[in-house]
Amino acid sequence: MYNFNPNFSLVEDGAPKADSKAGTIADMGGLTCQWVNNTSKETIDVAVAKLTDEELTALKNSAITESTPVPTYGAPPIEGYFTVIGSEGEAQIFTGSYWITARSVAFFEPGDVEQLATAAMGHLPA
Numbered sequence: 137m138y139n140f141n142p143n144f145s146l147v148e149d150g151a152p153k154a155d156s157k158a159g160t161i162a163d164m165g166g167l168t169c170q171w172v173n174n175t176s177k178e179t180i181d182v183a184v185a186k187l188t189d190e191e192l193t194a195l196k197n198s199a200i201t202e203s204t205p206v207p208t209y210g211a212p213p214i215e216g217y218f219t220v221i222g223s224e225g226e227a228q229i230f231t232g233s234y235w236i237t238a239r240s241v242a243f244f245e246p247g248d249v250e251q252l253a254t255a256a257m258g259h260l261p262a
Contacts, residue, residue, distance in 0.1 A: 137171055140251050141242075144171040144180065157228060157237035158183035166235075173242070180240040182256060186233050195235055199228050208246040209253045216253070218246040229253050234260055 137144050150170025152158030158181040162168045166185030172178070187195070199217040203226075209216035215230040225243025229236040236256050238249045 137252075140255075141173070143174050145174055146170075147172050147179065150179070150181075152181040152183060152239070156181065156239055157226060158239060161185045161235065161237060178241050180238065180242060180252070182236070182238045182252060184234055184236045184256060184260070187235055189233070192230060192233065192235065195228075196230055199230075203228060206246040208250050210257070214257070216246070218243075218249070220244075225249070227253060229257065231257055231260065 137146070147170040152162055152168050152170060158168050161183035164185050166183055168181065168183040171180045196215060203217035203219040206216045206218045208218070209227070209229045210231070213231070217228040219226055223241050224239050225245070225248060226237065226239040227243065227246065227249040236253065238252055243249050
């Protein structure tokens, strides 16, 4: 996170919004992390879950109808999607058996998430 923006700090016991994709991942037993901008108090939620093929297919089908496909996060078989919900940008990345989401008012366009998405994917088990 420091390389992304040194003004963000981890929120201990941070919880994503229940109605967000990260909230869905939390409900599925996935991993969620939240950081706060020390100046503006804006948050970034990143979440990841390892899912079955059936779950991933259903989520990809939802993503294609709710969001916009983007090539920003990697070449196929990586699938990336980005949308703005209210004032928050939300990315969804599907890679292997993993679903990664990131959401924040700091994300205005798909490229704003790229550094964090790359870092998250780089830490997934093979």
